[in-house]
Amino acid sequence: MPKSRLEPLLEEETLPPPAPKRPRWDRRLDARLRAWAWEVWNRPRLRRAGGAALGVLALAVAVGTYFALRPVPQPDFRTANVDVLFNYVLLTDEFNRLPVEQRLELLSQLIQRLRSIDADQSLLMAAFAAQITGEVRDQLEENVSRLAIDVFDNYARDYRPAAPPQERKEYVEQTFIEFQKTLERLAGFERNISDEERLIEGRRQAKRDLEYVQSGGMPIEDTVRMITFLNRGIGSRATGHQKIRINSMVSQMIQTLREGEVPPEEPMQRPRRSGDGQARPDPDASNPDDQPAEQATETGDEATGASAPDQDVGDEKESNPDDDADGTPDDDGP
Secondary structure (H helix, E strand, C coil): CCCCCCCCCCCHHHCCCCCCCCCCHHHHHHHHHHHHHHHHHCCHHHHHHHHHHHHHHHHHHHHHHHHHHCCCCCCCCCCCCHHHHHHHHHHCHHHHCCCHHHHHHHHHHHHHHHCCCCHHHHHHHHHHHHCCCCHHHHHHHHHHHHHHHHHHHHHHCCCCCCCCHHHHHHHHHHHHHHHHHHHHHHHCCCCCCCHHHHHHHHHHHHHHHHHHHHCCCCCHHHHHHHHHHHHHHHHHHCCHHHHHHHHHHHHHHHHHHHHCCCCCCCCCCCCEECCCCCEECCHHHHCHHHHHHHHHHHHHHHHHHHHHHHHHHHHHHHCCCCECCCCCECCCCC
16 A cells, blocks of 8 residues: 655745845946936036036135145234234244244244234234133143244254263353343343353352252252152153263253352442432441441541530620620529
């Protein structure tokens, strides 16, 4: 007897066909772009409008890129507004790319402008100061630090630590004099003193600073704060070679000034104020030899003043004829 076979309840011919699989998103996007491009290409008017729009967009991108990446032009420091000058000096990288001498000259012109600004320029400067926050402040610190580093490195580049001691001493002393004159030109005034007087002032100041530190007058917290600021603030923007050159030259300069000979300081003359409020030199400090003569004059005046009443009394007695010989006045009337 043949075996019976169970027939399937659903035949393949009766099953619905499987649903088509949805293509990926990138293929769908590509198909839509192709369809849109084909439609635009087949329509001449739309094709010309699309080409013009693409041209305008490309031109706008090119102009924006130029103004965003172009170097900032240097303003005229004699006529430009103060806020424009501050923005160029403190907030642009173009100023940092200039030579050190040119940067110092422009900064000197800016300081001269600040001495003669009017009320409108003062408002512009206040508005500029109000925006110094965040990234603007970081850029300001960058420009100021770069200027200080480049100025010191400009002097330290020619310093030779391996030179003889006398040559190193002469170099750092000459560098100190030139640096002091540079700061005076930057501030707009130059003192008419000799180079030796400048060295004497520097030596005295270096010795006073050393005595102040050794006496404990400077708190350790202030010292640590100053060193941290120099290392992490200004020093962080200097290269390794610049740090080595600057530290070597500055250390030699401080040591040379501290070891230099200083003549004794002359006593300062304190002016005395007269009754009208004007300052007059103190005779005790300016001419001590005149003091005994003045005291003698004052003593003679006092003696004269004390004897004056006696002389007046004697004159009065001689001028009264009614007095008796014994000096008693006459009781009889006229």
